[in-house]
Amino acid sequence: MSSVTKSTLELAERYLMQTGRRLPVTFVRGRGCRVYDESGREYLDLVAGIAVNLLGHSHPEVVRAISEQAGALIHTSNLYFTQPQIDLAQRLVELSFPSRVFFCNSGAEANEAAIKIARKWGARQRDGAFEIIATAGSFHGRTLATVTAGGQQKYSDPFRPLPGGFVHVAYDDLDAIKAATTSKTVAVMLEPVMGEIGVVPPSPGYLRGVREWCDTQDVLLILDEVQTGLGRTGRWFAHQHHSITPDVMTLAKGLGGGVPIGACLANPRADVFEPGDHGSTFGGNPLACTAALAVLHVIERDGLVAHAAEMGELLQSSLADLGAKAVRGQGLMQAFEFAEPRAKAFQLSCLDAGLIVNAVDDHSVRLVPPLIITAEEIDNAHAVMQKVAG
Ligand SMILES: Cc1ncc(COP(=O)(O)O)c(C=O)c1O
Incomplete structure (x- = not known):
């Protein structure tokens, strides 16, 4: 399934240097650990702009600070x-x-x-x-x-x-x-x-x-x-x-x-x-x-450093039953490795199911969610990954 229109694909190919492959989705807005595509579909984001959005998407205090500073x-x-x-x-x-x-x-x-x-x-x-x-x-x-x-x-x-x-x-x-x-x-x-x-x-x-x-x-x-x-x-x-x-x-x-x-x-x-x-x-x-x-x-x-340590342990333990041959990481920087080359297919199936994960190669999947992620969101993500992992 792809939520990217034909025109987006064509225009991107015509005007953007092709330095990397993109997943078939166009995001338009985000809030907390969720991002939304053009059709309004919601995704739980465990990648956070590749370890960037520590406070999730468009955190109100960051938005306010930027807006005020932009005006000054x-x-x-x-x-x-x-x-x-x-x-x-x-x-x-x-x-x-x-x-x-x-x-x-x-x-x-x-x-x-x-x-x-x-x-x-x-x-x-x-x-x-x-x-x-x-x-x-x-x-x-x-x-x-x-x-x-x-x-x-x-x-x-x-x-x-x-x-x-x-x-x-x-x-x-x-x-x-x-x-x-x-x-x-x-x-x-x-x-x-x-x-x-x-x-x-x-x-x-x-x-x-x-x-x-x-x-x-x-x-x-x-x-x-x-x-x-x-x-x-x-x-x-x-x-x-x-x-x-x-x-x-x-x-x-x-x-x-x-x-x-x-x-x-x-x-x-x-x-x-x-x-x-x-x-x-x-x-x-x-x-x-x-x-x-x-x-x-x-x-x-908000004590997010200690929260990241706590959520990291929870996330790591939740990855134990996905059939991976190895789980490794520290805090909210985790990865698991499949014995077979199925990481990219896993990433696509998760996307289809409304969950964003990052296949770093054919075998390994990286998770670097926002530090604000909650135990409930980790549970939700785990349920999707378990279903996708089969
Ligand atoms: C450890 C490390 N150093 C440097 C970089 C490069 O950062 P940037 O893409 O902002 O140039 C990255 C990006 O993934 C990274 O993970």
């Missing part, structure tokens, strides 16, 4: 000060670790900033070291540098030659990082839980071990919390489960509640940018920062 000042550039940008930076630092913030518009840009910080830091502090150790299977964005940093060749191979200075080792393998570290190494760059490849948390002790290794080797630890950050895993930031802090952390996705914004935080050791080193026309504009301030305010006021 939308954009000025970073040639001038704006209060929401300073307030948001302060809030993020208070929630994470002593650092300063660079704002941009996406996860890829936040990671670009992190990579440039590492390069400059290496030039200054580590005798010109420039190489970043990243992990196979990771995902850091689609710019040339970030697609190279990400360890998935299917995304980078068509764009060779790729920028140099990245080496890849297996995820969750501290010894591999140790073996790859040389005098050229400037940083280790990791996702605290790999997201795009299908939600792969590391073993206990891995992140702490990497932190300790980076300290003994005097290299930076860059954590990409674009997907894991801001409550998704049941802590404000996933690294907090491991009682460590990175030198550099990147954020995006959920930060603006759907309004594009990214952020790169660097602790005093790594904070090497000077005027002229980096920039972004739109980065941290008042509209996006006001949206993000509203998102952080509601997460905190």
Whole structure:
């Protein structure tokens, strides 16, 4: 069943670059964990714009904040000060670790900033070291540098030659990082839980071990919390489960509640940018920062980080009877893997049944619902998935 009209399909094919395949539905509005298509049909959304809509769709407080800010000042550039940008930076630092913030518009840009910080830091502090150790299977964005940093060749191979200075080792393998570290190494760059490849948390002790290794080797630890950050895993930031802090952390996705914004935080050791080193026309504009301030305010006021931890456990246990060979995840970042290649058919059948899930490949289905999801909504989703799984 498709709710997409022939004209939408034709126009999209004629005017949009075909960079990805879309599911056969056109959404027109949303509220909470529900979205609605052109015919008014309701869907329960366990994907949330790929881990973006932390407060669900069109949360009234985000809508109000954006509307008021739009009426006052939308954009000025970073040639001038704006209060929401300073307030948001302060809030993020208070929630994470002593650092300063660079704002941009996406996860890829936040990671670009992190990579440039590492390069400059290496030039200054580590005798010109420039190489970043990243992990196979990771995902850091689609710019040339970030697609190279990400360890998935299917995304980078068509764009060779790729920028140099990245080496890849297996995820969750501290010894591999140790073996790859040389005098050229400037940083280790990791996702605290790999997201795009299908939600792969590391073993206990891995992140702490990497932190300790980076300290003994005097290299930076860059954590990409674009997907894991801001409550998704049941802590404000996933690294907090491991009682460590990175030198550099990147954020995006959920930060603006759907309004594009990214952020790169660097602790005093790594904070090497000077005027002229980096920039972004739109980065941290008042509209996006006001949206993000509203998102952080509601997460905190409504205790959504603890709620995500609780709902995450419920969601994970509800996935046990779907016939999957593996269920894995942390908080409201969960996935299950079928032995057979049936994830895409499962995703389509769920859509037909009014439930949005995300097949990351032929075998695995990812669930990254809004943090506001309720136990009842998880029950409803489970009932649909159980029926579809057969
Ligand atoms: C961990 C991680 N880093 C970076 C990115 C890239 O973010 P964006 O698509 O906003 O550039 C993603 C997107 O899926 C991601 O999951």
